Amino acid sequence: MTIRFELLAECAGARRGRVHTAHGTVETPAFMATATAATVKAMHWRDVKAVGAELVIANTYHLMLRPGAEVVAKLGGLHQFTGWQGPILTDSGGYQVMSLSQLRKIDEKGVTFRSHLDGSAHELTPERAAHIQYQLDSNICMVLDECTPYPATEDQADQSMQLSMRWAERGRKAFVPRPGYGQFGIVQGGIYPRLRHQSAAALIRIGFEGYGIGGLAVGEPQAEMFGILADITPALPQNQPRYLMGVGKPDDLVGAVARGVDMFDCVMPTRSGRTAQAFTPRGTVNMRNARHQHDPRPLQDDCACPACGHSRAYLHHLFRQEEMLGPMLLTWHNVHYYQTLMTQMRHAIETQTWADFATHFDETQKLGDIPLHA
């Protein structure tokens, strides 16, 4: 048996579920910890676990280049390599080839490119992407797709989506089923509902353990993304997980969960943590700002993370001094905040109090940061 999804409750369009994998269970809605190159930047693995992340996402593109999929395979796969014994999802690398690599060339067969690290030549095909993810020992593998750029004409989005669907079919054939492992197809089609539905239907016909929704949060207005989600999630199987790829800000997550999404990943909490931007219930706070210099108060007063055991003045000092502990603490805080937000959403669905939760979330975000310290 592959990975299995349990739908536990629904409330106002939001779903409360559970993904069972060979390496443990993921409570959904879930936000993954980003471990692109087999490490959650600035966090010890024990702390990733302590903060409540249950699923981590690693990246095929990065790992095939360094240290190499064969190297990871010989060392026993990603769980063994990283020491993270929980579930792991891997992106197929298609998105990163387009955003990071040089001299890339895409055709029916796949994509050839040169590494952004050393210029070496590589090829990624739907089959090779599946094989690499097998070598990495990924619990949830993503098919290779082309992330349709924004803006794109309907014709461009159509062509791109059709290619992704042909690749999905090949990727599925190359997938080796194992108990507690699975593969997700990826819905494309840009901002065009007709194409999104065609894509969803094509993937369902092939049959996967879950469905990614790709090509969103690439520049389109949030309302447009929410519109696409509201339109397409009812067309996806009720008994399988839906994963909105690369999203997003806290309000993106709340809006997407309300539209039937179960899983998310985004670099935002970890990347922002390294650049002094903190997420809080009252919106974002920049710890480099001089207003914090003498402030004895914690970043967020009801937060149990180690960053909030310190004063804002101390966090400010660390960033001003460019001390590693600044990114370490703020990454922890942000991951903690995101995980807490997911816990609150799961609880709101279970208790049928989604509307109250969503209202409170919006109102608190609008308050903005606490007033300047006297």
Added chain:
Amino acid sequence: MTIRFELLAECAGARRGRVHTAHGTVETPAFMATATAATVKAMHWRDVKAVGAELVIANTYHLMLRPGAEVVAKLGGLHQFTGWQGPILTDSGGYQVMSLSQLRKIDEKGVTFRSHLDGSAHELTPERAAHIQYQLDSNICMVLDECTPYPATEDQADQSMQLSMRWAERGRKAFVPRPGYGQFGIVQGGIYPRLRHQSAAALIRIGFEGYGIGGLAVGEPQAEMFGILADITPALPQNQPRYLMGVGKPDDLVGAVARGVDMFDCVMPTRSGRTAQAFTPRGTVNMRNARHQHDPRPLQDDCACPACGHSRAYLHHLFRQEEMLGPMLLTWHNVHYYQTLMTQMRHAIETQTWADFATHFDETQKLGDIPLHA
């Protein structure tokens, strides 16, 4: 009552003791964790404690420039600012003025200089150094001194030492005694035994809670340093701690403990951890070396630190990728190694087995790293 030193045992010149401070006890021989700018670089404070460090050293020069002693004082002192509730020692800043600042001018009154951060003008006198350390709430304060350079003629070393002794007298007058707090004088005199003894006598006449030994490990051969130590420590009070400043490599520590030193600080374990150099019982290992690329073995197989829960291949990958987790793990390992070495030394003195310990230490260091993985 100021800080208090208990001498518990002696073996072959090595001393086993205990320093009692207002913020807890330090078992000696002790190696401090380096928290120059109020953070042990790349380590969470909870992990500094977990790894067994009992005393941390922060720096007057760095903290007076940023965030400023007044800022730290207003925030409740260094314990409150950092969250570290254990004992804290602060260097006086004299050494850093000489090594880091610009346009410094030294005269009888003290030293004026421009900040290496922003060029702002500052003055450090023996009185101001004592006052800043009071503001920082340092348990063990060091007097302002001039670190005599190496090489120096006997006349240069004499002049420099005499200045430091006059400063020590002024620094002592400016020290505010508090229960569980103390101040150390610093023995100078370069490589000249006559001057070292003059310096020690002058400091003892003034009277301090302990004695630093400065101006060593500044370029002289290790044998010369050991010679100075063997000659001078018997001249220092038996019932007070001796602190060899800025030292050193593992074999420096073992040799210095055997010559009656109780306390040490050095950036080596933390700085090396950030640049991929690991300390092990079998000597140093550079994790950037390609020999580790496929090596499934831990850095050190009998080590309980989180770095050694991973393969050498993983640590190598992290440094090659310039991932922060590399420095984080290797700093932890190095601090762990240093703390373990101090524990072993304390045990050897308690059990009167110093000679066995020292022989085993030397022989293991000489083995060098484990052979290449097949």
